[in-house]
Amino acid sequence: MTQAFVETGGVPQEIWFDNQKVVVNRHKSNFGKAVFNETFAEYAKDAGFKPIAC
Incomplete structure (x- = not known):
């Protein structure tokens, strides 16, 4: 995830996750x-x- 934040130019305010x-x-x-x-x-x-669980 850290690399994704670097590649996309920042960190979103919230991220939705399944129940992994x-x-x-x-x-x-x-x-x-x-x-x-x-x-x-x-x-x-x-x-x-x-983080938000869906």
Whole structure:
């Protein structure tokens, strides 16, 4: 992803992800939010984008 940000000239404000295991530890349910992988969540924070699970 970092290389994609370099190649496209920046980081978007938000990025939508499917429920892949490398990104999401627990999927959305009717009663809760998705829980992002801790390492991925830190990367998103450092890179400056908001991850959204779909």
